[in-house]
Amino acid sequence: MNTTISRRSFLKITGLTIAVSVTPFGHTILNASEKKDLKTFNPNVWLHITSDNKITIYIGNSEMGQGVLTAQSMIIADELEADWKQIKIKQAPAADALKSPILGAQITVGSASMRGFYEPLRKAGAAGRTMLIKAAAETWNVPESECIAELGTVKHEKSKRSLTYGQLCEKAAKLQVPQDPLLKKESEFRYMGKPMPRVDVPEKVRGKAVYGLDVNDGNVKELKGMLYAIIARPPAYGAKPQSFDQKAAEQVKDVVKVMQIPMGIAVCATSTDAALKGKDALKVQWDKGTHPDMDNAYIEKLMMADLDKQGAKVHEVGDARKALSEAAKKVEATYFVPCVAHATMEPMNTTAYVQEDRCDIWSPNQNQTACKGMAAGITKLPPEKVHIHTTFIGCGLGRRAFTDFVPEAVIISKTLGKPVKVMWTREDDIRHDRFRAPMAHRVQGGLDAQGELIGWSHKTSAVSIMKPVNPKAIKDGVDYYCLWGLWDVPDSPHWNTRIQYEVPNLYIEFLMADLPILCWPWRAVQNGPNAFAIECFMDELAHAAGKDPLEFRLQNLKNNKRATRVLQTVAEKAGWGKPIPKGQGRGIAQHACFGTWAAQVVDLSVDKNTGKIKVHRVVAAVDCGPVINPGPLVEQIEGGVILAISTALKEEVKFANGGVASVNFDDYPILRMSEVPEIEVHIVKSTDKIGGIGELGVPPLAPAVANAFFNATGVRIRRIPLTPKTVMDAMKKT
Amino acid sequence: MISLNVNGKKYKVDVPDDVMLLWVLRDHLKLTGTKYSCGIGECGSCTVHINGKAERSCTISVGQVKGKKITTIEGLPDSHPVKKAWVQEQVPQCGYCQPGVIMQVAALISQKPAPTADQIISKMDDVICRCGTYLRIKKGIQTAVQLTRREVKK
């Protein structure tokens, strides 16, 4: 966890160090011994081969259970032709050069770790292998072509000689790095595409893995004398404290300091328990905030009313209005997707230690670049004096890429001159989450006399993700971050994150809902809410056209091969078109984002007396191009499906009196084991470009559930979650 | 001063009786394998064994456990069938909920001499895993039950 690799240790490098530096303009493979100025040596990913025949790989992306440490190392080890047993994998510290080539920051989001690094990592491994072979050939004075590398050894068959990578590394270090080494053929892959156990699993099972919240003076000795802080935070948006009982808090045993900071009132103590008691003793009185009337009904009403207003144009092809007016059949539907919380199992937290000449931060974060920038800004220290130690992460889901949980620890530590850990309670974590942005959609579609889709007009209102954070990202009134899955951000690195159907006349319009709710990417970002509207509406259109939902989709995907393939796969595996058990319903949906295509079929039944839905089976298919580690890939889809069932059936953040009313898992229910269906994941073999996998389990699920519900009951529900109450209300209406 | 018996070791800690066991384990004894997530007994991340029974350390004060035998994830041997099964089946994703889940499963297996995996699974609805490893947990339980049977036979 506490990676202490520094430039100084690079100066002492012995053996061979190969590094990969990736920028948006391409990548370079480096040999550390060639680098005279090690001050600027800060590659994205690098590996050391040392004379004790050990290989250490440093990875810049954050590990949160997606298996990035293992998968990126597998790529290197494979091309290097190393023995997996000789490899040690470590999390790299934060550095400018660790920025993702496609995202422009050291940040682990957007299912981008493989998309950004697949090729460069292969080349780095292959470069190492090539240099080691060359070093051996020179030692034996034989042609390189007669030498082969195998499991950490270079062999010369003819003379039956062999040398280990450890024996060869110093000599290899003197050679030049080939920029375009020969890569392995797929048939030669040793690790890639094979299930490899994740390297982070054993320590997690032993209870020894150190997460952000676990950082203390027992595992990091610099933290001796650390304080634990809890912050009383405003209960409503924009609320300010009117009064609080500082004395009462300070009188609590072991409370050391009470201080007001921009985020609230911080109570610092020598233990978590004392800080919690001190916070309770504060009895803060808050004013009503900026939107005292806001509750769930207020939000939904406002966003639905938006749909009657004129929005900003996002995209237009053909003439949707004309096509709709000439259509033989016109369909219109309105959808709503409420806020859901990240509710990661490990609540937000950060430990900071600000000293005169340095600042250290231990944080379970997905965005090292932001952490560093924030800390440098507060401490006024130059960025190179700010050290970010990324710990293990207890669920990311995108939440930890927004590092609002870092500055408060830095401010408090700077003021007190002591190491401080700020912990968010579960209540803080849910109430002060930045939610998946709520969305309202009105979609109109037109069919010609043959049932062909000829026009689609789509108006959506959403709470802007970017407005409070980076208003410059909003172009002509459009926050493209809210539109992922419906239309791409112009020049986006998340290519092809848009509606997959070929509609000759398409019009998309956006409205920014005027609400104080703070939002942020949540697994798959707005692909979830957008796929919900698109894929539910496709089902309604198919029904209107009198066509099978699968047929209708395939017909309108036209030449979209990858979407067609995942749909066909999932249909075949699920037995689409075959009879299903009585009382059950079956639904289908597809979606593409982050360079990957996905489709799902859901089987469910509905208890007509209680309105309770039971999902029996989910069959999923994905096409993400080359597969590195199939085990975690399947786990990511399973996990995404389970999370999405939770949001489709249960989750909705409650608001009241201008603030968040949901506070903990008792009033923000999350899917439990008995509610989890059988899940089958099928990987569609593909040699296309590599795509992301972390988020693709989510988008197709909710619409497939709503479509299956229609199939079971003949009733459309155009809003999630499909709670028993929503179901009963909808069934009563029809 | 409160005396505690944790993982077979005796500790003396200077805390009031009403402090939750979870915070004493984590802050004072530095046994951070036991996790905080909800603090209200809803999720199971903080599960430990008290006299062999799975309990939520976030809602039990140290005053209530004086003289009792406490076992945390760190005290469960690495050779324990549940831990072995968890590695074999690659159960954890982020892993944060898993120490609690493992402790809960270990207690259930030890209480019923020959449980079926289904009997145990039916008792697992009070844990939350946000990464959605529930299907792997089920598999892990099946494997752990088999490994336990094998050990008993030996």
Ligand code: FES
């Ligand atoms: S932290 Fe104890 S049950 Fe959730």
Ligand code: FES
């Ligand atoms: S493995 Fe992440 S919460 Fe369970």
